[in-house]
Amino acid sequence: MGDVVVIGAGQAGAALVARLRKQGFEGKITLIGDDPAPPYQRPPLSKAYLLGEMTQERLLLRPESFYADNDIDLKLGTSTISIDRAARTVTREGGDVIPYDQLALTTGSTARRLPAEVGGDLDGVFTLRTLHDVDTMAPHFVRDARVLIVGGGYIGLEAAAVASKLGLKVTLVEASDRILKRVAAPETSDYFRDLHTRHGVNLKEGTGLKRLLGDGKVTGAELSTGEVLELDFVLVGVGIIPCEGLARDAGLELDNGIKSDAYGRTSDPSIWAAGDCASFPWKNGRIRLESVGNAIDQAEVVADNILGAERPYVAAPWFWSDQYTVKLQIAGLNTGYDRIVTRQGPGDSVSYWYYAGDTLLALDAMNDPRSYMVGKRLIEMGKSPHPDAIRDTQTDLKALLKA
Structure with a gap:
């Protein structure tokens, strides 16, 4: 299999290299990041960390020792400036040249x-x-x-x-x-x-x-x-844009991010992409998902496919947001909805269910974890309960999973 180099030491990059080792890959792994800190969680930055309720150490996805213990060469604090696809090398700032047999781009996104x-x-x-x-x-x-x-x-x-x-x-x-x-x-x-x-x-x-x-x-x-x-x-806070400059300069195909197939391969079969930077097939088009869940799940599929699994990535989108004492949990994608069904929960909890015709697409649940968990499972199973059943607070939501 040879050397695997991963550019981008965020959630996706960290998940990918950990998965390679977990699946028994014994070759050389290099994880490159321009951030000087070891891979860390981003969602708490705008919440618990900014509030002073979480330390930097608790932000880390894994202890820094994990990388050395698993023979992962972690190179932080300098940018990768180019990819030479013919020579199969990447060059970092300062002139450091690193060869690869398989290259994964998990370069993430940057704030507008x-x-x-x-x-x-x-x-x-x-x-x-x-x-x-x-x-x-x-x-x-x-x-x-x-x-x-x-x-x-x-x-x-x-x-x-x-x-x-x-x-x-x-x-x-x-x-x-x-x-x-x-x-x-x-x-x-x-x-x-x-x-x-x-x-x-x-x-x-x-x-x-x-x-x-x-x-x-x-x-x-x-x-x-x-x-x-x-x-x-x-x-x-006006959104983020995918970090696709390296891929563009290397001549890889782009489409709202780095274009990959269902397995995570880019237009170069020895280069892969996962996380915020990657667009991939979704239903009858393409999509790029900006979420922790996607970064982890897609990166793990790419790691498996680098090792020959040929496993397509099937996204199950989910997101969350914490504001004051409200936890918003989102399942699915609401693109194309034409009506909202409201389910009032106990106390201040409520959920909004997105339908396109008779098809359940997504839901937003505020302080309503039960509705979120059932709705997420229904969407993943391809089930669409009648809207009246969702609206009726007497309906046992769990029973809908068996209907």
Whole structure:
């Protein structure tokens, strides 16, 4: 089998190399990452870590000793600058050249930034994607500091929840007419709008950022409405983009990320892709999933296929978000839904079920783990209960799994 090199030391890269060793691969494994820290969890960065409730050590996916103990050469803190497909080598900053027989790209994604012409390069303007991002930004999270959060997706809302809990004065602007518009139904948007408003967040939907103000350091913002805000810092949460530059420069096919087949192979049969950076066949098209579950599951399938398994990856999408005391759990993908079925749970719990005709596509469950677990299983099994059964609180959800 020879040498396996994995570029990208995040969730997918860590899962891939661990799986190779677990499956008995005895060849040389090199895991390369540009982050100086060993592979770590990203979701807690905008939640427990930013709140100071989780240490850096607890963020690590595995103890750093795991890599040495399993003879995995972990190379951190320098970027890979090129892939030579003919010679089957990769070159890192500083000129280090590493040969490979099989190469896996788990390069992940990077946060979108505001352009410099609107003030995106001013000091005090942050994104929230890496450990360094949070460590740099955290000292600004002090009581009564004035923060503008740009973007009403899950990252922006999670950061708003943390800032509110720490006593900051929070304004969040969303250019669309509602928060979460790209990813959730109006019912879910309404739920979280009410939640954040009750916690003192000043939500401004249908409001864009015209420009940031300041000489070297951000001191304010002019909004699309003409309103001017005085600020201490800005957090930008307007999505992420796949890290596909290496693949592009190497001549690999791209399609909203690094294009791979159902087995994880790219257009070069000795190069594979997994995680946020990879697009793969899904139903009648292609998809790229940005989630922990996908990163792990897809990377493990790729590891098996590097070893000859020829096992197609069948995605079972799931996601989550923690805001204040609310845990949102999402199963499935809601693309193409035409109606929402609401199931009221005990207390403040509720779930919204996405249907396309008679077909159950997805659900959002707020503080309702029972509905989430049953809904996830139904979607994976291809079962679609009648909407009336979902809506009826007297229905035993577990019984639907056997129907």
